[in-house]
Amino acid sequence: MYSAGDILTAVSEPHRADAAFRSPVERSLIGDHPTIVKLRALVDRVAATDATVLITGESGSGKEVVAHAIHSLSARNRRNFVAVNCAAIPHELLESEMFGHERGAFTGASTPRHGLFATADGGTIFLDEIGEMPLQLQAKLLRVLEDGIVRPVGSDRSTRIDARVIAASNNDLVAAVKRNAFREDLFYRLQVVPIVIPPLRERRSDIPLLVEYFLDRMRERLPGRDWTVTREAMVNLWSYDWPGNVRELVNMVERLVIMCEDSIIDIELLPSNLVNGGRMAExxxxxxxxxxxxxxxxxxxxxxxxxxxxxxxxxxxxxxxxxxxxxxxxxxxxxxxxxxxxxxxxxxxxxxxx
Ligand SMILES: Nc1ncnc2c1ncn2[C@@H]1O[C@H](COP(=O)(O)OP(=O)(O)OP(=O)(O)O)[C@@H](O)[C@H]1O
Ligand SMILES: [Mg+2]
Structure with missing residues (x-):
């Protein structure tokens, strides 16, 4: 059975920008690699506008982090950031989840309901895995993007909604457009500002920094504990291909901390596919x-x-x-x-x- 939790992957608390701290994007979008430095500058510029953004990048590369950073740095940061995973919602329910419905609009619609666009009014809606959106809904989304007017399913009333749209895809939307699985007009409308996040293996120099950042987060969660990664272990972490990108690295750091009996994270703790290049040799x-x-x-x-x-x-x-x-x-x-x-x-x- 499908539940509301599957749909609304996140409605975050409005963010309080505080000049006394490093900017939120500094804290969440970690990296010194030139591509990430450029990405942060782009995020800053984009946050100052209401332009629609299309973020592409492999799974786990940080698309949601970037979307959230744009919202947090924008003037909309006191309102909701609503993340919708288009792939996790059954196609027949996606429209009503996004735009809401009237009572009796379809079997089971016993009460009227606001859609996620309405929840994101004044804030940002993040349409994750947009490539999975059914074609007929793509046409409706395009209209919403064009005129800012949302019509709930089964309703003849339209409401003006001011939600900034950020979309993300980890598959190649250009190829989907070519196969007619994604509307070309919507594609261009979404990528007013395209943001491409490089895979972790193309910015390996950030791995030590990310490892240290995730260890810091573990230190906060487990006060009094501390860990040091040996140079040999770090060389191996750094050489690995990371097909699951930063998410795989986060999970690996957590696993290493759990497995580590003393405070030294050494090469013996690493899984064999990670030692000496692992999958890199393929x-x-x-x-x-x-x-x-x-x-x-x-x-x-x-x-x-x-x-x-x-x-x-x-x-x-x-x-x-x-x-x-x-x-x-x-x-x-x-x-x-x-x-x-x-x-x-x-x-x-x-x-x-x-
Ligand atoms: N540059 C970064 N700095 C710090 N943490 C990061 C960075 N990039 C990604 N992460 C972390 O890695 C994990 C995956 O990031 P995120 O969910 O944004 O990836 P994604 O591209 O949306 O993945 P998917 O395609 O699977 O939805 C999260 O825990 C996130 O906090
Ligand atoms: Mg994501």
Missing amino acids: ARIPATLGENGVNLNLLVRELEGRMINQALTQTSGNKQAAAKLLGLKRTTFAAKLRRCGVIAPSASNEADDS
């Missing part, structure tokens, strides 16, 4: 090029990144030794490191820091 070279072909530059860059990571893991972060393993000059290796966005964990025996 080739991702496609068997056939398929209809859409491949992006050779991207593939080559990814392979390069993986080889560099592997070499650094094997040499415990010693760049000079890693360059030698790959048959590269020190300077060429350093240039590739910078291009891949890889920042090696500092090695104690390292002579080179170019």
Whole structure:
């Protein structure tokens, strides 16, 4: 049986912006990698407007964090942030959940009900997994976006609603548009401001920072306890591919803290698929090029990144030794490191820091 909790994944408390603290986005959207620094600047700019935003990124990469940050930094932050997971709601109920219904609008609608758009009035509505929205509802959403008017199911009355829309998708909406599974006009209407969140493996240099941040959160939850991650364990965390992105990392930190008997998080605690590159060793070279072909530059860059990571893991972060393993000059290796966005964990025996 489906419950209201499945639908309303979150209606957050209005946020109190307090100049005495670091900005909310600083606290929640952690990262020093250039892509994240740029992302934070974009979030700041977008928060000052009411523009519709489309966030794309792999599962667990931080789409909801970004949506929430935009809301928290916006003038709407005293009103609701309503998150709707379009994939979790049965198609036939999604319309009434979003726009509300009149009594008797359909079997089981014994009382009239406000929709989530009404709950988000004055605030922000976050339409997660928008690619799962049925086509017929996409047309209705487009109309709401165009004129700001919501009509509950079974009603002939329309209400003006002022909700800022942020949508997110982890699948390729462009491909869905091509297959006619997603309306092209809605796609363009949503992505007034497109925000793309890179997967964690493309910003590995943030891994130590994120690990420390999540450990801090564990320290708050378990006062009096403390943990240190050994350099070898960190090198392995840093080299892993993180297919589940930041969410997988959060869960891993929690698991390591639970498994850790003393205060040292060492390599023995890591699951075997995470040690020495784990899944990174799996080739991702496609068997056939398929209809859409491949992006050779991207593939080559990814392979390069993986080889560099592997070499650094094997040499415990010693760049000079890693360059030698790959048959590269020190300077060429350093240039590739910078291009891949890889920042090696500092090695104690390292002579080179170019
Ligand atoms: N940059 C970040 N800084 C701090 N925490 C982050 C960051 N990115 C993601 N997280 C944390 O990682 C987890 C997953 O993030 P989030 O729910 O935003 O991902 P998502 O892209 O919406 O995932 P899904 O596609 O599965 O819905 C959350 O616990 C979130 O707090
Ligand atoms: Mg999400």
